[in-house]
Amino acid sequence: xxxxxxxxxxxxxxxxxxxxxxxxxxxxxxxxxxxxxxxxxxxxxxxxxxxxxxxxxxxxxxxxxxxxxxxxxxxxxxxxxxxxxxxxxxxxxxxxxxxxxxxxxxxxxxxxxxxxxxxxxxxxxxxxxxxxxxxxxxxxxxxxxxxxxxxxxxxxxxxxxxxxxxxxxxxxxxxxxxxxxxxxxxxxxxxxxxxxxxxxxxxxxxxxxxxxxxxxxxxxxxxxxxxxxxxxxxxxxxxxxxxxxxxxxxxxxxxxxxxxxxxxxxxxxxxxxxxxxxxxxxxxxxxxxxxxxxxxxxxxxxxxxxxxxxxxxxxxxxxxxxxxxxxxxxxxxxxxxxxxxxxxxxxxxxxxxxxxxxxxxxxxxxxxxxxxxxxxxxxxxxxxxxxxxxxxxxxxxxxxxxxxxxxxxxxxxx
Ligand SMILES: Cc1ncc(COP(=O)(O)O)c(C=O)c1O
Numbered sequence: 124x125x126x127x128x129x130x131x132x133x134x135x136x137x138x139x140x141x142x143x144x145x146x147x148x149x150x151x152x153x154x155x156x157x158x159x160x161x162x163x164x165x166x167x168x169x170x171x172x173x174x175x176x177x178x179x180x181x182x183x184x185x186x187x188x189x190x191x192x193x194x195x196x197x198x199x200x201x202x203x204x205x206x207x208x209x210x211x212x213x214x215x216x217x218x219x220x221x222x223x224x225x226x227x228x229x230x231x232x233x234x235x236x237x238x239x240x241x242x243x244x245x246x247x248x249x250x251x252x253x254x255x256x257x258x259x260x261x262x263x264x265x266x267x268x269x270x271x272x273x274x275x276x277x278x279x280x281x282x283x284x285x286x287x288x289x290x291x292x293x294x295x296x297x298x299x300x301x302x303x304x305x306x307x308x309x310x311x312x313x314x315x316x317x318x319x320x321x322x323x324x325x326x327x328x329x330x331x332x333x334x335x336x337x338x339x340x341x342x343x344x345x346x347x348x349x350x351x352x353x354x355x356x357x358x359x360x361x362x363x364x365x366x367x368x369x370x371x372x373x374x375x376x377x378x379x380x381x382x383x384x385x386x387x388x389x390x391x392x393x394x395x396x397x398x399x400x401x402x403x404x405x406x407x408x409x410x411x412x413x414x415x416x417x418x419x420x421x422x423x424x425x426x427x428x429x430x431x432x433x434x435x436x437x438x439x440x441x442x443x444x445x446x447x448x449x450x451x452x453x454x455x456x457x458x459x460x461x462x463x464x465x466x467x468x469x470x471x472x473x474x475x476x477x478x479x480x481x482x483x484x485x486x487x488x489x490x491x492x493x494x495x496x497x498x499x500x501x502x503x504x505x506x507x508x509x510x511x512x513x514x515x516x517x518x519x520x521x522x523x524x525x526x527x528x529x530x531x532x533x534x535x536x537x
Contacts, residue, residue, distance in 0.1 A: 231265025
């Protein structure tokens, strides 16, 4: 780097530690290939976005075609084929209750959109008090203010605490203690359902919170109560969507259909940034009026960028027969053979997680950088969450690469 270039400030990175930053020149399948030709196995799907493997030739050719036609147009009052295609193709995977799709650019923003949609829904129905949000302990919904407020109080957001809006919390439904969570929600609703607009949950797995899993019946119960007390039920499937938990969407493992789902990461297979908030007709209809002040006031300049939409559309073609789920199953079967090698190990779909015993479990724990370095020195990218080590690779990962990851996991030297 020359001295007269701006220094890049990386996300979730403490530059004061002077740890090396690796330059990647290209990617292929499960590999990130460095400038020096090192092939690093991407064991975390590059922050959980990549599903079908890096540099997927089918998606790449689709993106190239669209790039030649147009790059960006205003999305208020205009539409284009890639967006229409995404709306049509995604519909095939969703039950009829879902009627409308609102596009945005990142997981955090599609969560903001969902929260605004829900609260605005009640506002437009002259129910202006229903603006409080319920969320789960240890949850993570992004780094914008709505996301930070709904997410767990943590080192991520401590400086901004006073700026966050109040959120009512229900406990994480630990195995065999699920009743506590359900009761807590019921208590909150009994007391102040008239003030509550929405509940937002990561279905089946709290990702950033430490890969904490919970049972599908909890969703059934929380949904039942939400309907009983008239609260919008939002599922943040930003991480879980597109196969991560073994089904196309995590909520499919329960018996419910949420009012709103948030999708991003896997929507383009991990190629380009796109997000979508999908809702039912009742929510949409609350905004439908001759009065402009009742429209949904949200946008960003690049909403539904045609090139990004093309990536999503071509990615959805590859899901046509849900074939990628076979690979998730293959990976899950591999994990099963490793379960007894680790204490506290748990698996769900493409996710394998366990804790390093007796070590500080905070995000800033001292074991984390040691683990990260150890894996990376061996050309494997794993980025533990505190003392929680997890694997969440692209679905195309080969057995040799899984073997290498698990060899390292089974032989952690500290
Ligand atoms: C469940 C969940 N919601 C929201 C987000 C935020 O997504 P993004 O990083 O694209 O803003 C994440 C990111 O990891 C996530 O896991």
